[in-house]
Structure formats: structure tokens, C-alpha cells
Amino acid sequence: MKNLDAKVLDKIVKGTIAAVEKSKTQIFDIYEAAREEMEKVRKDVERIKQETADIIFKVDELEKRERRSRLRLMEVSRNFGKYAEADVKAAYEDTSNVQLELAMARLQEQSLRRQRDDLELRLKTLKGTVEKAESLVSQVGAVLGYLGSQMGIVVSQIESLQASQMFGAKIIKAQEEERRRVAREIHDGPAQAMANIVFRAEVCERLIETDIARAKTELKDLREQVRAALGETRKIIFDLRPMTLDDLGLVPTVRRVLETMKERSKVYPEIKVLGEEKRLDSHIEIGLFRIIQEALNNVEKHAKATSVWVRIDFRPSVVSAVIEDDGEGFASIDTVGNESFGLMGMRERINLLGGDLNVKSEQGKGTSVFVTVPLKQ
Known part of the structure; x- marks a missing residue:
């Protein structure tokens, strides 16, 4: 060009x-x-x-x-x-x-x-x-x-x-x-x-x-x-805007989302934090939270899952998150990728953060979303 x-x-x-x-x-x-x-x-x-x-x-x-x-x-x-x-x-x-x-x-x-x-x-x-x-x-x-x-x-x-x-x-x-x-x-x-x-x-x-x-x-x-x-x-x-994100940070806000999810649905959520938990730049916390939130919404609305696991890993130069469920999954990401505004928004947010997002799924064996965002040194 x-x-x-x-x-x-x-x-x-x-x-x-x-x-x-x-x-x-x-x-x-x-x-x-x-x-x-x-x-x-x-x-x-x-x-x-x-x-x-x-x-x-x-x-x-x-x-x-x-x-x-x-x-x-x-x-x-x-x-x-x-x-x-x-x-x-x-x-x-x-x-x-x-x-x-x-x-x-x-x-x-x-x-x-x-x-x-x-x-x-x-x-x-x-x-x-x-x-x-x-x-x-x-x-x-x-x-x-x-x-x-x-x-x-x-x-x-x-x-x-x-x-x-x-x-x-x-x-x-x-x-x-x-x-x-x-x-x-x-x-x-x-x-x-x-x-x-x-x-x-x-x-x-x-x-x-x-x-x-x-x-x-x-x-x-x-x-x-x-x-x-x-x-x-x-x-x-x-x-629209969880106040805990500004006050307490990423992990407490995700915990609250999972607690709310457990109260209103039949999905049993778990969260695990690796590394030393810390506050991130505001736009990184916001972007990463929205990606996790959208992945959890997809689990609750479409996956027909009984459990969902969230893992957040803090490292010196990168923060990563994995969202996994035991739902029905889908045969190919191409079957939903072009029609889902949710997945589209997740990809656009990760692009703005300069990170990577991968979705893996298998029919009848659930779905996994892998997110990685680089941190400034």
C-alpha cells in the first residue's frame, strides 16, 4: 500500500x-x-x-x-x-x-x-x-x-x-x-x-x-x-462500568463477575491467580477485563456449560488470561467468527493492546480462550 x-x-x-x-x-x-x-x-x-x-x-x-x-x-x-x-x-x-x-x-x-x-x-x-x-x-x-x-x-x-x-x-x-x-x-x-x-x-x-x-x-x-x-x-x-475496576483492579472485578454469574446461572466458576498480583495501566486493565467479560458472557449464553475456569498470570513483561469451559463447544471458529460481534470486539481490543488472542474449541469438549498482553518495561 x-x-x-x-x-x-x-x-x-x-x-x-x-x-x-x-x-x-x-x-x-x-x-x-x-x-x-x-x-x-x-x-x-x-x-x-x-x-x-x-x-x-x-x-x-x-x-x-x-x-x-x-x-x-x-x-x-x-x-x-x-x-x-x-x-x-x-x-x-x-x-x-x-x-x-x-x-x-x-x-x-x-x-x-x-x-x-x-x-x-x-x-x-x-x-x-x-x-x-x-x-x-x-x-x-x-x-x-x-x-x-x-x-x-x-x-x-x-x-x-x-x-x-x-x-x-x-x-x-x-x-x-x-x-x-x-x-x-x-x-x-x-x-x-x-x-x-x-x-x-x-x-x-x-x-x-x-x-x-x-x-x-x-x-x-x-x-x-x-x-x-x-x-x-x-x-x-x-x-457498563464496574466501579471495582477503578478502585481495586482487575482480579477483584473478575471475582465479582464470577460470583454474579454463579448466582444467576447453573455455571460453577473458579479463578486462579498466578504470579504476583499487581495493578496495571488503566487501559490495559479495562481492555483485558472486557475481553474476559465477553468470554464469560459467551459461556453463560451459548456454551451450555456446567463449569468455567479463569486463570490470570502476572509476569514482569506480560499478563495472560485463560478462560476455559466444559460446554458443547463448536467444530470450527469459522462458523461463528464472522457473525459474532462479541468475538469481533475481543479481537479488536486485543489488537489495540498489542497482544494476542486465540480461541480453541472442539465439538462436545468445550472452548478455551487464550489472551496475552505485553507490559511496558
């Missing part, structure tokens, strides 16, 4: 990354708007359910009144000579009024039930939109990392190796800053909102006095769904 002018190349690199970053921001804005609308509709569903419960209680009471008034009317009709004309007239009017009020209440109940069903359908649709937007943000982030790394390769042909590594470190730093920002926003927004919904659902459960079995079942289901969403939100926060 012929050498390119450094200024032209720099302009292309900056322009491309800026365009992709802008697209990512716009998609994230769409995701935020959809999420806010989803929370609004969720509150409307809660309100309509409460109003429906209230009108059902009112209908029940009116039905009781209507039965009493009809009995009264029957008694008056059978003993017409025993009651005064005013009593007969009052009985007829009372029955008529109660029946009219009951009919109106039943119409209102039907209307509220339709509104509830429509809102629940809309909430389901919005939830799907939010999930798709969130997935698209992740995919665009992966593409951004891929583009950045490929451009880094071009830059390395006209700049020194040190400059290329600095460029890669800046990309990783920018990505992690974005992760930290999103984590803070999610923590302050949807996580708090969902916790509040759980509390309100419990209050509603105590207040509803009609159709108890049905009301409690619906509210308990709602509460469990919200708690599950809350747990997933907190998991997303940790995945």
Missing part, C-alpha cells in the same frame, strides 16, 4: 469517527425517549388498573343495592293494599334509579377494561422498541470500535508503533467514558423509578379490597416483573 498523506488521513479518521459517534448519540436519544414514554405508559396502566378495581367494587355494591331494591319492590307489589301510594311510588323510583346507576357503572367498567387492555398492549410494544434501540446502540458501539481499530491499523503504517498504541488507548478511554456516563444516567433514572414502582405495587396490594385473589395475583406478578427489571438494570450498570 502506498503511503498516505498524514493530514488527509487524520481528517478522514476524525470525520468518520465523529459521524459514527453522532449516529450513536442520536440512537441513544431515541432509546431514552422511548424509555421515558414506556415509563409514562406504565404509570398510566397502574392508574387505570386502580380505577378499574374501584369501579368493579362500585358495581358489586350497586348490584347488592339493586337486589335489595327489587326485593323491596316485589314485597310492595305483593301487598299492594298494605302500603300507601307514596311507599309504592318510592319503591319503583328507587329500583329504577339503582338500575340506571348500575347500568352506567357497568358501561364505565367496560370502558376502563378496554383502556387497560389497550395500554398494556402499548406498553408491550414500547418495551420491544426500547429493547431494539438498546441492542442497536450496542451494535453501533461495536461497529465504532471496529472502525476505530481498522483506522488505527492504517495510521500505524505512517506513524510509529507507540503512536498507534496511544491512539488505541484514546479510543478505549472514550468508550469507557461513555459507558460511565450511561451507567450514571440509568442508575439515577430507571433503576430508581422501578424501585418506586415496587413500593407502590405493595401499597396497592394492601389497599385493594375487592376481588382479592385476582388483584393480589396481578400485583404480585407486576412486582416480580419489576424486580426482575430492576435486577437487570443493575446488571447493565455493572457491565
Whole structure:
């Protein structure tokens, strides 16, 4: 390849990354708007359910009144000579009024039930939109990392190796800053909102006095769904930027990921540390952690494994990691390599760190991921 002018190349690199970053921001804005609308509709569903419960209680009471008034009317009709004309007239009017009020209440109940069903359908649709937007943000982030790394390769042909590594470190730093920002926003927004919904659902459960079995079942289901969403939100926060990585380093953070993995899945994890454990440069810790994290995600989601082993080896000039599982494996890396954004991201991160990554797998005998990252002397 012929050498390119450094200024032209720099302009292309900056322009491309800026365009992709802008697209990512716009998609994230769409995701935020959809999420806010989803929370609004969720509150409307809660309100309509409460109003429906209230009108059902009112209908029940009116039905009781209507039965009493009809009995009264029957008694008056059978003993017409025993009651005064005013009593007969009052009985007829009372029955008529109660029946009219009951009919109106039943119409209102039907209307509220339709509104509830429509809102629940809309909430389901919005939830799907939010999930798709969130997935698209992740995919665009992966593409951004891929583009950045490929451009880094071009830059390395006209700049020194040190400059290329600095460029890669800046990309990783920018990505992690974005992760930290999103984590803070999610923590302050949807996580708090969902916790509040759980509390309100419990209050509603105590207040509803009609159709108890049905009301409690619906509210308990709602509460469990919200708690599950809350747990997933907190998991997303940790995945975006685990605070232990900044405070304690690589190994404690990996230990926490393994503990969480053990709690939520049937995979039994083990970790072994060789050499003298030490803190590494920030971009190395971040990059190596993300590679290990992605490998563990693949084990949990796809490997159908019962155990996974992580070994981290600290040496003076290199740090290495091995992630092995006893899952079903796959026949060839080519069958997944071109389609997996996860594996693509792992390779791009290791390239930016100037290290090596190898994946070995055999059908029915599990998968092993070998990672090696050089350290500055």
C-alpha cells in the first residue's frame, strides 16, 4: 500500500469517527425517549388498573343495592293494599334509579377494561422498541470500535508503533467514558423509578379490597416483573462500568463477575491467580477485563456449560488470561467468527493492546480462550 498523506488521513479518521459517534448519540436519544414514554405508559396502566378495581367494587355494591331494591319492590307489589301510594311510588323510583346507576357503572367498567387492555398492549410494544434501540446502540458501539481499530491499523503504517498504541488507548478511554456516563444516567433514572414502582405495587396490594385473589395475583406478578427489571438494570450498570475496576483492579472485578454469574446461572466458576498480583495501566486493565467479560458472557449464553475456569498470570513483561469451559463447544471458529460481534470486539481490543488472542474449541469438549498482553518495561 502506498503511503498516505498524514493530514488527509487524520481528517478522514476524525470525520468518520465523529459521524459514527453522532449516529450513536442520536440512537441513544431515541432509546431514552422511548424509555421515558414506556415509563409514562406504565404509570398510566397502574392508574387505570386502580380505577378499574374501584369501579368493579362500585358495581358489586350497586348490584347488592339493586337486589335489595327489587326485593323491596316485589314485597310492595305483593301487598299492594298494605302500603300507601307514596311507599309504592318510592319503591319503583328507587329500583329504577339503582338500575340506571348500575347500568352506567357497568358501561364505565367496560370502558376502563378496554383502556387497560389497550395500554398494556402499548406498553408491550414500547418495551420491544426500547429493547431494539438498546441492542442497536450496542451494535453501533461495536461497529465504532471496529472502525476505530481498522483506522488505527492504517495510521500505524505512517506513524510509529507507540503512536498507534496511544491512539488505541484514546479510543478505549472514550468508550469507557461513555459507558460511565450511561451507567450514571440509568442508575439515577430507571433503576430508581422501578424501585418506586415496587413500593407502590405493595401499597396497592394492601389497599385493594375487592376481588382479592385476582388483584393480589396481578400485583404480585407486576412486582416480580419489576424486580426482575430492576435486577437487570443493575446488571447493565455493572457491565457498563464496574466501579471495582477503578478502585481495586482487575482480579477483584473478575471475582465479582464470577460470583454474579454463579448466582444467576447453573455455571460453577473458579479463578486462579498466578504470579504476583499487581495493578496495571488503566487501559490495559479495562481492555483485558472486557475481553474476559465477553468470554464469560459467551459461556453463560451459548456454551451450555456446567463449569468455567479463569486463570490470570502476572509476569514482569506480560499478563495472560485463560478462560476455559466444559460446554458443547463448536467444530470450527469459522462458523461463528464472522457473525459474532462479541468475538469481533475481543479481537479488536486485543489488537489495540498489542497482544494476542486465540480461541480453541472442539465439538462436545468445550472452548478455551487464550489472551496475552505485553507490559511496558
